Amino acid sequence: MSAFESPVPPAQSVSDQAAPDKAMEKHYSLEQIGELWGLSTRTVRKMFENEPGIIVFGNTGSLRKRRYLTLRIPESVLLRVHRRLRRAS
Secondary structure (H helix, E strand, O other): OOOOOOOOOOOOOOHHHHOOOOOOOOEEEEEEEHHHHHOOOOHHHHHHOOOOOOOOEEEOOOOOOEEEEEEEEHHHHHHHHHHHHHHHH
């Protein structure tokens, strides 16, 4: 092999071919999704609150305190729900 030829790249393992890291994908707030889809924040919250893969911040409340939760929706979850809703209609 001459100095100008590049070596053959090594084969990639299965883990190298996995989906990109979830932490690096775009995350949406309920307000952003509501704006994109023309829905209220309340409606978007109901659609996503039990969806696997969302990020939930805040406290769950108690007998005397109201619960305050902030949801962040990864783009992959947003697309999954959108596909499911399109199939249903």
